[in-house]
Every structure is written in C-alpha cells, then in structure tokens.
Amino acid sequence: MTSHADPASATVHGGPDLPQERRLVTGIPGPRSVELHQRKQQAVSSAVGTVLPVYAVAAGGGVVVDVDGNSLIDFGSGIAVTTVGNSHPGVVAAVTDQVAAFTHTCFMVTPYDGYVAVAERLNALTPGDHEKRTALFNSGAEAVENAVKIARSHTGRQAVVVFDHAYHGRTNLTMAMTAKNMPYKHGFGPFAGEVYRAPLSYPFRDGGRDGADAAAQAIEVIEKQVGATNLAAVVIEPILGEGGFVVPASGFLAAIAAWCRANGVVFVADEVQTGVARTGALFACEHEGVVPDLIVTAKGLAGGMPLSAVTGHAEIMDAPHTGGLGGTYGGNPVACAAALAVLEAVAADGLVERARAIEATMLPRLRALQQADPRIGDVRGRGAMIAIELVRPGTTEPDAALTAQLAAAAHADGLIVLTCGTWGNVLRFLPPLAIPDHLLEEGLDVLERIFAASR
Ligand code: PLZ
Secondary structure: OOOOOOHHHHHOOOOOOOOOOOEOOOOOOOHHHHHHHHHHHHHOOOOOOOOOOOOEEEEEOOEEEEOOOOEEEEOOHHHHOOOOOOOOHHHHHHHHHHHHHOOOOOOOOOOOHHHHHHHHHHHHHOOOOOOEEEEEEOOHHHHHHHHHHHHHHHHOOOEEEEEOOOOOOOOHHHHHHOOOOOOOOOOOOOOOOOEEEEOOOOOOOOOOOOHHHHHHHHHHHHHHHOOHHHEEEEEEOOOOOOOOOOOOOOOHHHHHHHHHHHOOOEEEEEOOOOOOOOOOOOOHHHHHOOOOOEEEEOHHHHEOEOOEEEEEEHHHHOOOOOOOOOOOOOOOHHHHHHHHHHHHHHHHOOHHHHHHHHHHHHHHHHHHHHHHOOOEEEEEEEOOEEEEEEEOOOOOOEOHHHHHHHHHHHHHOOEEOEEEOOOOOEEEEOOOOOOOHHHHHHHHHHHHHHHHHOO
16 A cells, blocks of 8 residues: 555455445545546646546445545446456456466466466357467457457458447557547557548448448448458457447348458457447347457456457467467466456356346336437447437437536436547446446436436
C-alpha cells in the first residue's frame, strides 16, 4: 500500500459477496474521487480519457464501489471484460495460486502448462470441429494484428478488408483497420497500407436491406477495388462493438464467409468484444452459423487479466515460420490461470443461458421505452450486449448531444453506461453476466427515469 492509498480501501474485498445494491452517499463524483481526479490530471497524460471519474475500490456481481462509498450498478463491465463478474471467486483462487507459484518465465523461454491448456480449451470451444491451433497475446489489438500476420503468411497476399464503422484497436495497423477518425486516429498517421474498407449491413440505416443483398454489395466493392487474388483476410466483428452495436442483417456474415472460402481469403472474426458468452452464445458467429477461419478473442476471456488469442485452422495458424509469432508477455501464466477459471465459470455458472436471460429482460423493457419515446430510433443487440440508437424524432439523424446528456444523467443516478457509434449517438449496455436480476431491473428503472426526465 502506498502512502496515498485510502486506508479503508485495504479492507474492502470485491467479488459477488459485495452488497448488491445501488447506493449513493455523495454526489457523483464524490469528494475523494474529485481529489483523485485532480491528482490524475497532474500525473497522467491528458490523452488518456475517463468516461466517469469515480475511482473504484471494489467491484463484483453487478456493482462497482467507489472511494466515497458509493455503489454503482455496472452496465459496462469495464468495456465487456468482466463477463463472469469482477473478482469472480474462481478467478481469484486461480490467480492467487498462480501468483504464488510463479508470475512469469516467458512462454518462448521455458513454457508452462497453463498456456497449453488455454489453447486446448479455445481449440475445443470455438466454432468448427476442424483441427485448430491457438497463439496467445496481451491485448485485443495485438491479437488482431497477429491474425493479419498469420493470414498474410498463409496466403502470400497482403491486402486486408475491413468494414464501415469497424473498430479493431489503436496500434498502427489496427488504427488503419478502425473506421472512426476521432478519437482513435486523428493526428496519428501515417497509417499502415493495404487496408481497404467495404460497406456493412446496418439494418437501421440501410432501409433493412437483406443480409445477402448487403453482402453482394460488399463483395462487389472488394472484387472491384481490391481483387480477391490480392486479398489475405477479411476481418469483421460479428456484432460491432465501438461502432455502435450494429447487428448485421441475417445472412450477411455467412455470405461474406462463403465468398472468402471460395476465393482462398482468410475469414477472421474479431470477437474481442462479442466473445466468451457475452451475446448469448459462446461466440457471436454461432448465431449466424458461421465458422471463421480465425477467431480473435480477448476482453471476456480472462476476467480482467490481460490476455488475447488467435484461434483457427491448424494449417493457417502454422503457416508463419517458427519464432515468427510471440512477445515477452503473451500468454502470461497468471492471465492463463484466470482464463481457465473464466472458461470453467462460463460452463458452471450457465453464463451463455444467463446472457440470453439478460436479453429477455432488457429488450422488451427497452422496446417499450422506444414505443413511448420517438428519440429512440433503434433498440438492438444480443445477449448482454444491448444498445439504444438515439436520433431526432422521425428521422435517422444522430443525436449525440442527447446521448451524452443521458449517459451523464445515468452516471449521476448511480448507473454506469457507455456510449458508442460512429456518431456517438448510441447508449450501450454490457452488464456483467453475474449481475443479479434485481439490479438489472433497477438499472432499467434508472434508464426509464432519465429518459422521462429528459423529455
Ligand atoms: N476489437 C472488436 O472492441 C476493444 C476499446 C476501448 P484492446 N474495444 C474497446 C478504447 O477506446 O480503446 C476492441 C474491440 C474489438 C479490438 C479491440 C481492441 O482491444 O484490448 O483494447 O486492444
């Protein structure tokens, strides 16, 4: 503990035993958070933003507790990471044991079982019963980059196709793959070459065009502007994350995947945000019956420990030369121990079903809200990945100001929500799957209240 730490925080334990309640004892942010935030501004680059400057001391189940003793309902999961719940007991035990045994050897120097076990689990759990291999990394962006390296090595081709509204990360290659300029790319060029963008199926904004039609349009762009024989990989989020929780029309993904297969192009599903039970399937591709050649996972995989993976066809994964993939920390033993505990919890706690139950609670209430409020243009999503797109009534014109106002109102009322979308006009909800029903309902009560108050 440093001299700056709040003495009270040392005695606070997180996890599901935290009181599962929304409790506001100060304004949001409270005085201790305000003080910490002033320190942050003096010490941390101002380029690292903060959605909600309440400083956490504990979290678990469906709440985040701050330094002032406020307990906020969590509809964010640290951006879709704490899917099994913060400080899940199984994760805490596995991490504690591993930390006590050894923290690092580097898998490329003297390997260990945990890495191999995570690879085996991902090979078994990801869609398709073909022979698979996995490589582990630290962040989502790093894994996406590696998927591209693997696809290039396998195909001997260079071009990469991504889609409108895509988000794939903030490293140089993944910035090029990400669609939105502000805040992700602005002033940070030049970007990596050989990245091309195709149109996406976006039912709310393309007149509900059917999936096969939208795919034909994307394929036309790819064939005319890139050429299949130049193309190493198509990389797509099965449900968009930062880009606005867009669910492509049914058939879109399958048609793109089939075209890739017919043309020797590696089809990569970026399931960094959607993977590991979040959408009411272990992987979001499953909703569309799509088996990707490579699948990228991160976020929900290790309960908050930094870990990401590329999993796919053995012959694709084995294409790069030995030593061609790696990194000092990739597949760190503590992160691997956490991932094994997460995957166990997903099965033991029935979290795929839990995500579906969360959808079944959220969608009807949000759709009822939409009936009463013409500013809600669209309610969409799957599982515990649900969003509201806000527009000027009777149009599809994005309303970012209203979105920011509603997010701030939710925060002030003790509900953590995030925004997203190319136009910043989407309110998104990503509760931990460990959230109890009464908090899920109360979070929805808060949303109803703030929508009513803003009319
Ligand atoms: N691919 C689909 O959602 C990360 C980014 C938050 P990293 N999304 C949250 C921010 O503003 O930086 C993400 C994603 C998809 C890749 C990534 C990148 O994952 O672990 O943040 O690198």
